[in-house]
Amino acid sequence: MSALLEIRGLDVVFxxxxxxxxxDLSVEQGELRFLIGPNGAGxxxxxxxVTGLTRPAAGTVRFGGEELVGRREHEIVRLGVGRTFQTxxxxxxxxxxxxLDLAASFRRPLWSLLRRRRGASPAVERALSTTGLSGLAGQxxxxxxxxxxxxxxxxxxxxxEPRLLLLDEPVAGxxxxxxxxxxxxxxxxxxxxxxxxxxxxxxxxRRYASQVTVLHEGAVLVEGSVEQVRxxxxxxxxxxxxxxxxxxxxxx
Amino acid sequence: xxxxGADVTAxGADVTAxxxDMAATAPVVVRQAxxxxxxxxxxxxxxxxxxxxxxxxxxxxxxxxxxxxxLGLLAKYLCYAIVALGIGLAWGQGGMLTxxxxxxxxxxxxxxxxxxxxxxxxxxxPDFMVWSGVEKLPALWAPFGNPVFALAMAxxxxxxxxxxxxxxxxxxxxxxxxxxxxxQALAAALVILLVGQQGLTGxxxxxxxxxxxxxxxVAADTTQRGLYLTVAIVLGVLYLGAWQLVRSRFGRLLxxxxxxxxxxxxxxYDPATVKTVTFAMSAGMAGIAGALFVPVVGIISPxxxxxxxxxxxxVAVAVGGRYALAGAVLGxxxxxxxxxxxxxxxxxxxxxxxxxxxxxxxxxxxKGVAGLASGVAAGLRGRLARGRAAA
Ligand SMILES: Nc1ncnc2c1ncn2[C@@H]1O[C@H](COP(=O)(O)OP(=O)(O)OP(=O)(O)O)[C@@H](O)[C@H]1O
Ligand SMILES: [Mg+2]
Numbered sequence: 001m002s003a004l005l006e007i008r009g010l011d012v013v014f015x016x017x018x019x020x021x022x023x024d025l026s027v028e029q030g031e032l033r034f035l036i037g038p039n040g041a042g043x044x045x046x047x048x049x050v051t052g053l054t055r056p057a058a059g060t061v062r063f064g065g066e067e068l069v070g071r072r073e074h075e076i077v078r079l080g081v082g083r084t085f086q087t088x089x090x091x092x093x094x095x096x097x098x099x100l101d102l103a104a105s106f107r108r109p110l111w112s113l114l115r116r117r118r119g120a121s122p123a124v125e126r127a128l129s130t131t132g133l134s135g136l137a138g139q140x141x142x143x144x145x146x147x148x149x150x151x152x153x154x155x156x157x158x159x160x161e162p163r164l165l166l167l168d169e170p171v172a173g174x175x176x177x178x179x180x181x182x183x184x185x186x187x188x189x190x191x192x193x194x195x196x197x198x199x200x201x202x203x204x205x206r207r208y209a210s211q212v213t214v215l216h217e218g219a220v221l222v223e224g225s226v227e228q229v230r231x232x233x234x235x236x237x238x239x240x241x242x243x244x245x246x247x248x249x250x251x252x
Numbered sequence: 253x254x255x256x257g258a259d260v261t262a263x264g265a266d267v268t269a270x271x272x273d274m275a276a277t278a279p280v281v282v283r284q285a286x287x288x289x290x291x292x293x294x295x296x297x298x299x300x301x302x303x304x305x306x307x308x309x310x311x312x313x314x315x316x317x318x319x320x321x322x323l324g325l326l327a328k329y330l331c332y333a334i335v336a337l338g339i340g341l342a343w344g345q346g347g348m349l350t351x352x353x354x355x356x357x358x359x360x361x362x363x364x365x366x367x368x369x370x371x372x373x374x375x376x377x378p379d380f381m382v383w384s385g386v387e388k389l390p391a392l393w394a395p396f397g398n399p400v401f402a403l404a405m406a407x408x409x410x411x412x413x414x415x416x417x418x419x420x421x422x423x424x425x426x427x428x429x430x431x432x433x434x435x436q437a438l439a440a441a442l443v444i445l446l447v448g449q450q451g452l453t454g455x456x457x458x459x460x461x462x463x464x465x466x467x468x469x470v471a472a473d474t475t476q477r478g479l480y481l482t483v484a485i486v487l488g489v490l491y492l493g494a495w496q497l498v499r500s501r502f503g504r505l506l507x508x509x510x511x512x513x514x515x516x517x518x519x520x521y522d523p524a525t526v527k528t529v530t531f532a533m534s535a536g537m538a539g540i541a542g543a544l545f546v547p548v549v550g551i552i553s554p555x556x557x558x559x560x561x562x563x564x565x566x567v568a569v570a571v572g573g574r575y576a577l578a579g580a581v582l583g584x585x586x587x588x589x590x591x592x593x594x595x596x597x598x599x600x601x602x603x604x605x606x607x608x609x610x611x612x613x614x615x616x617x618x619k620g621v622a623g624l625a626s627g628v629a630a631g632l633r634g635r636l637a638r639g640r641a642a643a
Binding site: 051072073074077078082083085089091092093094098101102103105106107108110113114115116117156160 | 496497499500501502504505507508511512515517518519520521522525526529
């Protein structure tokens with residue numbers, strides 16, 4: 001059986017600058033894959049390509065046998081790929097429940113949206129309880145704290161019921177407590193989903209990651225378990241070249 | 253799990269009870285979400301009560317109190333209010349600043365005007381065509397002799413034009429000021445087209461001199477009263493429809509698109525479709541308004557649907573409050589009255605006054621009068637609640 005996500009020979013060029021060059025990546029059904037790399041390594045760009053936000057100059061992205069390159073963003077979502085953003089975006093005027101409900105309703109035909117929502121669908125209930133936001137269901141999303149927003153975004157992703165989830169730095173800007181809470185959440189989600197997580201935070205990685213792909217200058221540098229990656233001299237070098245503290249974290 | 257992790261779960265507990273549960277026990281227990289906070293009864297009934305009161309005022313009190321001339325004016329403003337309702341939907345809810353609603357208003361108006369003209373001509377050529385030297389009824393006009401066809405076209409043509417424009421424009425992700433300018437250009441273009449085709453459209457004069465509508469003298473007081481009631485009822489029905497739409501999932505989606513179109517794509521929706529459909533609805537409303545306007549006021553001409561009238565309605569909606577449908581409707585009526593009053597008393601000052609009012613509202617109260625009102629209401633509610641809690 002081939003992998004759920006297969007990226008081959010990917011090139012992304014921004015005004016002559018190669019953000020990704022010749023990248024290959026496979027993610028199997030059911031995997032929880034961490035994607036790390038120094039600033040500007042091309043992690044966000046990779047997610048952007050998979051989700052249709054950025055057009056690659058060359059290469060293929062196959063998801064469950066379907067080519068994603070050239071499709072529009074919402075079509076890719078409809079094939080079962082969901083994502084969050086590095087800076088979370090929720091709809092502040094809508095309540096938490098309405099945010100989740102919108103995320104859960106995209107498969108309905110447009111005309112059926114003309115009816116009013118009654119209560120919460122099972123998918124929305126699940127998203128609420130998984131993210132622990134049940135108590136805030138009726139509140140406007142605008143009043144949420146930074147951490148709660150990130151959780152709401154993850155909740156919207158769960159409510160979408162995608163086959164593949166792409167999370168871009170879900171713990172960025174979170175307190176230590178919130179990080180651990182998010183880690184639990186990820187582990188929970190990964191139980192029955194295929195998940196790719198972009199993460200900078202080494203501590204977080206050590207704690208929750210199993211399979212790690214290290215990106216450097218737009219290509220895959222190393223792939224393996226957390227231990228393998230941490231022991232790899234090339235990874236140490238990349239991080240040493242960038243930031244000593246962070247490198248210390250990886251090598252230790 | 254590390255000690256740090258355990259810590260967090262403990263703290264998660266004071267965020268929400270489920271937080272603690274989830275970390276401790278997997279698989280996750282799916283539970284019923286608590287009901288959304290129930291609003292106090294009087295607050296829930298406030299909307300319907302206000303609507304009913306307004307309906308009684310408009311349908312019963314106004315016809316009894318107002319002399320025919322004043323009632324005719326109110327009918328005219330209510331026609332504008334129908335356009336404003338559409339602008340409130342497209343702009344206030346959907347973020348599409350449309351400066352060209354006059355186009356759709358005009359298309360509806362001309363469809364109705366063509367029927368009335370043909371009906372009055374009774375098989376001959378309409379008067380203005382004779383004056384322009386037209387000898388044979390243009391093929392475009394012929395089907396408009398049928399009132400059902402004409403009324404249908406008053407809605408269908410604006411909707412189709414808006415669907416075509418929306419499909420072309422929104423798919424290309426044209427929005428904001430570019431969309432606004434485009435719609436304005438459309439209004440300017442339609443005026444040029446209408447003025448240029450004298451024999452077909454009556455040119456600058458437009459279509460006027462109507463005598464009979466469905467067997468009644470257009471100018472008679474009873475006819476005008478009937479027209480007034482028709483306009484008021486149509487506005488009421490459209491308002492309820494729009495209100496329902498805003499509260500539906502579609503309405504929530506529309507708000508989401510207004511506030512973050514790019515994010516909505518990643519929820520699996522195509523914003524272009526939703527915007528196009530909404531824009532077409534607002535165009536249909538403007539078309540209906542135009543068709544009602546013609547027998548009420550007795551004329552449709554390029555001056556009534558160009559850039560300036562389109563802009564004036566947007567200003568009225570902004571002043572009334574674009575985020576609330578009621579604000580948009582009230583804005584149109586109030587600005588209509590203001591316009592009539594000031595152009596009688598101080599004809600030159602009106603344009604400046606209107607501009608100044610617009611700037612004032614946009615800078616001091618961007619949510620318009622409706623926004624101010626709901627702010628005050630929320631303040632009062634808060635006070636009441638605090639008072640009750642203290643008691
Ligand atoms: N739209 C764009 N136009 C031009 N250059 C871009 C664009 N998007 C990204 N880049 C460049 O491409 C490179 C990769 O960026 P990307 O955002 O993918 O990095 P990243 O690995 O996500 O970094 P970070 O950890 O800082 O989020 C960077 O050098 C960035 O400046
Ligand atoms: Mg990034």
